[in-house]
Amino acid sequence: MEIDATIIRWLFLTISPDIFKTVIREGDDAHTVWTKIKGLFTNNKLQRIVFLQQEFFGTPQGDQTLDAYCLCLKAISDELHDLGFRLGDELLLSTLTSGLSEDLDNAASNLTLMANPTFECAVDYLRLDERRLKGIRARAVHSALATGFSHGTPPPPRPPAPTAPRASSADAARWRRWHSQPPSRPWRSQRRTSPRVHAGTAAMEWRL
Structure with missing residues (x-):
């Protein structure tokens, strides 16, 4: 016991x-x-093999990191191996390269140039290329920030122009009433004295 x-x-x-x-x-x-x-x-060995095969061949990298994606494929491969279905390095490599993200397409194509590559060697090469791409992105962000600081900060937006106050209804009515009346002409009401009248008046005063 x-x-x-x-x-x-x-x-x-x-x-x-x-x-x-x-x-x-x-x-x-x-x-x-x-x-x-x-x-x-x-139990249900055949059904489990079919299910694991579908999961193995239908799992892309997506948003996973390279290490997480490779670990997922390796775990499914080990589970299939325990059920008596062994996956060789060629099948592992083909599934790995077909499911990689677009950023690692060039590195995946370079794997075909290797002589007898193994799954572990391919993962190590892809890990180095992923680190290289991270360095390129970091330098690009740093360059963009440095360019923005060198040009200076943009000026603040100008405040909106003040609007004229709106006239009240009484002022508007007074303005319309003033413009509806005809303009007065005071110079017409004053009588003009003829120069001849001024000359005659002066002669009469001189005779007296």
Whole structure:
């Protein structure tokens, strides 16, 4: 009983808690627990192989990092290997290069120039190229910031021009009334004295 308890404790610490809770029952010995765990990975073998193959060939890199993408493919490949379906390096490399993002297209095409490349060598080469691309992006951002600072900051926007105050309704009515009246001409009301009248008046005063 002590050996069974030790083995069961080792299984509990080794496998995931979800799997352990799925198979464990009260009173199970170590052999029963191990048989149940083995059955989870070997039952429906053909269906599991088909499902894993679809997942393996249909998983692109997307937004994942290169390390995360390669780890995902390697985990599926190991699971298929446990089911008796082994994937060689050629199939791993072809799936890896076809699912890479567009930034690594040039590096993926360079893999064909290698002599007998392995999955590990290809991942190491792609990792170096990914680091190179990150350096190029960082330098481009730094150059853009330096160019912006060299040209100076743009001037602040000009404030809007003040608008003239709107006249009230009383002022508008007064303005219309003033413009509707005809203009007065005071110079017409004043009578002009003829120069001849001035001359005659002066002669009469001189005679007197």
